[in-house]
Amino acid sequence: MDGPAPESYETLRRSIASQRNDLSKRLRLIADYALLDPSAFALRAVAGLAAEIGVAPSAIIRFAQHFGYSGFSEMQNVFRQRLEAAAPSYRDRVHNLEQHGGADATDDMMRRFIDAGIASLKDLQLTISPDKIDEAAGFIADARTVHVLAQKRTFPAAAYLAYNLARLEMPAHLFDGIGGMLEQQSNLMGPDDVVVAISFLPGAQTTADVFSLALDKGARTVAIVDVPRAPYVHADVVFEVVEASVENFRSLTATISLALVLAIRAGTFSAHKSNPQDERQ
Amino acid sequence: MDGPAPESYETLRRSIASQRNDLSKRLRLIADYALLDPSAFALRAVAGLAAEIGVAPSAIIRFAQHFGYSGFSEMQNVFRQRLEAAAPSYRDRVHNLEQHGGADATDDMMRRFIDAGIASLKDLQLTISPDKIDEAAGFIADARTVHVLAQKRTFPAAAYLAYNLARLEMPAHLFDGIGGMLEQQSNLMGPDDVVVAISFLPGAQTTADVFSLALDKGARTVAIVDVPRAPYVHADVVFEVVEASVENFRSLTATISLALVLAIRAGTFSAHKSNPQDERQ
DNA sequence: GTCAATATGGAATAAACATTCCATTCAGAA
DNA sequence: TTCTGAATGGAATGTTTATTCCATATTGAC
Helix, strand or coil, X not given: CCCCCCXXXXXXXXXXXXXXXXXXXXXXXXXXXXXXXXXXXXXXCHHHHHXXXXXXXXXXXXXXXXCCCXXXXXXXXXXXXXXXXXXXXXXXXXXXXXXXXXXXXXXXXXXXXXXXXXXXXXHHHHHCCHHHHHHHHHHHHHCCCEEEECCHHXXXXXXXXXXXXXXXXXXXXXECCHHHCHHHHHCCCCCCCEEEEEECCCCCHHHHHHXXXXXXXXXXXXXXXXXXXXXXXXXXXXXXXXXXXXXXXXXXXXXXXXXXXXXXXXXXXXXXXXXXXXXXX | CCCCXXXXXXXXXXXXXXXXXXXXXXXXHHHHHHHHCHHHHHHCCHHHHHHHHCCCHHHHHHHHHHCCCCCHHHHHHHHHHHHHHHHHHHHHHHHHHHHCCCCCXXXXXXXHHHHHHHHHHHHHHHHCCHHHHHHHHHHHHHCCCEEEECCHHHHXXXXXXXXXXXXXXXXXXXXXXXXXXXXXXXXXXCXXXXXXXEECCCCCHXXXXXXXXXXXXXXXXXXXXXXCCCCHHHCCEEEECCCCEECCXXXXXXXXXXXXXXXXXXXXXXXXXXXXXXXXX
């Protein structure tokens, strides 16, 4: 029973289920197993599956061909789709935006950047845990001073965080390193302070140096990174943010939004602290 | 740096993250990709991964061996574990997300900011005309110097624009007004320059003052505002951007995205100008 | 029970793939 | 600069894995 081979997992699954009763004995064994444990079909090899199910390897190829595929490998790709969907891969979520890179009309580019920004925001919602935000916001609310630390492409996000903290009357200090004052500025950090660092690859060395210093001095530390790496992995709270990129320009929307939420949550906690009779609403 | 090879995905990930900085150049490329897109490591073959990352196939084997595995295949099994673990719960996870919407305060707030950001981006796409972007980008590409001007809440967007212009090798100058140097900085503006101002209500007076000066000096002017008003309405190009706000905190996502598109378009025009025989690809 | 059509297992083959090895390049020390 | 050891790319090799093919077994019709 041929016809075009199903291209999506759901279609394939329906097809297997509906034909099951018409299959030969061996093929039916295989069908049942495919419905029962699709992950095995996605990840294991023909020989292994055959042994598990108790059929000959060739039976598995016949099974795939029965549903219109050229062989097992082709069918396996459909099973793998399902796994990729379950653990969404960066390539799927974000990289695709870079695919048709040739078009360079302005409106097309704008559309792609906007899509990239939206993808980043949605990903932020899926991957960032509110508990972590609360933890970091708690540190910030209790801090004597909040030092915000970033260079180059992430600097705008740091400026935004510092601005909003200041607006909420929290003692924020933006490390700008202007005039080679970085070392003096570093000396301001103490154990009652919180240091928030934002660093995306390829990170600036000075950001890493100052952050390491903060760790040594026993300050509370919060890191926002794209890829976890030393010294940021040693922070008290580490946020991993995936920003979509188009033609090697990375968006900042997710990072900016995270900074804003952090500031506001910290502001809330801080207000509760100074007015203890306030209740959460 | 050997030792026993990690047997769980989480252990492996931590191990890669912490050793990342000590790896050689190629191995570090691979490490970043593994952290960014673990699904690819679970499903793809050595040759395909190598091509994607831009390294030799043997480098991937070396990467696996560096972390204590006998070869790539053994490491790949660890990445596959993660997919198997993620697959069954996928349906539940999506369901849960849709179910208890207003779970706790932080979660709810994050959702609202993300929705606000997405709304701003969609609005940007609807309201900003590509022709205006091209016009502004043309000015920027032709300028001797680009002065970027903003204060307070819009300053991060200005920093972002200046950073990206500089990255594209365009002469960008960020007005920071540090040390009361604003007046001296203002004198840098001339008729061959472009001034880009970003101002949202309630605008800073200094931004308006410097912008007026730019108009007087005959510089090309570009304004990004939320509400059109003097002196910005007299700019050569005026963009009106609507940022959604939540509880009086305005998002910056649309402005940031607009800044990025402006920079890249200007970069494109500038590149075409300096290499006239270049064709668009 | 015999025959024909179909299903099946397993060996043989082909393809894809991982791994090793070595010549060359690169980066750092003297 | 020259030297030395590490890093790298790419071709050669070996292994795993998919697929084909055919001899044999099974099923169902008569």
